[in-house]
Amino acid sequence: MKIDILLFGITRDIIGSSKLNYEIPENTEVQTLLENLKSTYPKLQDLTSVLVAVNNEYSRENQVLKAKDEIALIPPVSGG
Amino acid sequence: MIKLKLNKLPINVNEVLASVSSTEAGAIDIFVGSVRSKTANKQVVRLEYEAYDAMAMREMEKIAEEAMEKWPVHKIAIHHRKGILEVSDIAVVVAVSTSHRQESFEACKFIIDSLKQRVPIWKKEVFNDGEEWVSAHA
Numbered sequence: 001m002k003i004d005i006l007l008f009g010i011t012r013d014i015i016g017s018s019k020l021n022y023e024i025p026e027n028t029e030v031q032t033l034l035e036n037l038k039s040t041y042p043k044l045q046d047l048t049s050v051l052v053a054v055n056n057e058y059s060r061e062n063q064v065l066k067a068k069d070e071i072a073l074i075p076p077v078s079g080g
Numbered sequence: 081m082i083k084l085k086l087n088k089l090p091i092n093v094n095e096v097l098a099s100v101s102s103t104e105a106g107a108i109d110i111f112v113g114s115v116r117s118k119t120a121n122k123q124v125v126r127l128e129y130e131a132y133d134a135m136a137m138r139e140m141e142k143i144a145e146e147a148m149e150k151w152p153v154h155k156i157a158i159h160h161r162k163g164i165l166e167v168s169d170i171a172v173v174v175a176v177s178t179s180h181r182q183e184s185f186e187a188c189k190f191i192i193d194s195l196k197q198r199v200p201i202w203k204k205e206v207f208n209d210g211e212e213w214v215s216a217h218a
Contacts, residue, residue, distance in 0.1 A: 008132055009202035010213040048218050053200070056135040072132055072200075078214035079129070079136075079160060079201030080113050080172050080192060 001026055003065060005037075006072035011050065014043045024065065030054070031061040037073070048076045081155045082144040086136055086201075088163035091170045100155040105177035109184035111192045113172040115165050125206045129162040129171065132200040136160070139199040147176070147191050151183040158191065160201060171203075 005020040012018050024033060030052045038044045051074040052059045058074070065071065083099045093112060100108055115127050144156045154177045161171050174191045178184040195201075203214050 006132065008130060008200065009204070010216040013213070047216055053132070053135055056138050058198075072135070074132070074200050075202065075213070076215040077196070077198065077200055078203045078216075079131070079199050080196040 001067045003067060003069070003071055006070070008072070009075050009078075010047065011044065011073040011075045014041055028065050029061065030059045030063045030065065033065060033071075050075055082141060082148075083155070083157040084137055084140050084144070085157075085159040086131055086133060086140070086162065088161065091159045091161055091173050093170065093173055096157045096159050096173045096175045099157045100175045100177040102154040102177050104179060105154050106179050107181040107184040108175060108177045109181070109188040110176075111172075111174040111188050112170055113192070115167050115169050115171060117167045119205055122205075122207050124167060125208060126167075127165045127171070128204040128206065129160075129165060130202055131160070131162050135200050140195065143191055143194045143198065146194070147187045150190065151178065151187040153178050153183065153187050156187070156191065158195070160195075160199075162201070 003022055003024060005022055007015055007018050044050055053072040053074050054069050117124055140158050147153055157175045159173045165171055174188055176184045176188045205212050205214055
């Protein structure tokens with residue numbers, strides 16, 4: 001299935017777009033998505049951390065992604 | 081009562097202060113975060129803030145709710161700015177009103193510390209000779 005991944009900060013710079021249309025198998029877990037993205041975009045591996053948000057919440061590693069989920073990569077935050 | 085703002089407008093500290101005032105409050109603690117001119121001896125020209133707006137508002141609300149569970153707080157306000165900020169501009173203001181001072185100090189510290197750890201807001205430091213997303217690399 002195709003998902004859209006929202007990108008911010010350094011992840012947007014690395015991937016080169018604010019939204020990535022990405023193909024994943026049905027029942028893909030968050031940690032698998034991250035592993036795939038890190039192998040497609042190796043510069044993601046250099047970051048202190050990359051988390052995945054699903055529907056505006058930090059996700060669990062074994063959370064299964066659905067086509068309608070709002071998915072975003074969260075690089076290290078630096079507000080304040 | 082929780083009041084949150086996240087936008088590109090300059091933050092008015094008096095407005096934030098007024099938004100947490102309460103006749104029951106004996107204490108109001110305010111934290112003001114501003115743009116520093118130097119990082120590791122490098123001169124900062126400006127900061128560029130961006131946010132994942134919907135999630136940032138939700139995380140700020142959760143943090144404020146957690147503070148209300150931990151301390152007897154009357155009102156909380158969190159204003160965070162985004163966009164381009166110059167040196168000395170105010171980036172964030174947290175205000176907490178409580179009956180007594182101790183819990184206002186503690187709740188305010190908890191809120192700004194949690195915001196810096198969890199809320200999806202990012203800043204890029206722009207120097208004369210380059211730029212860098214803060215905390216992105218170890």
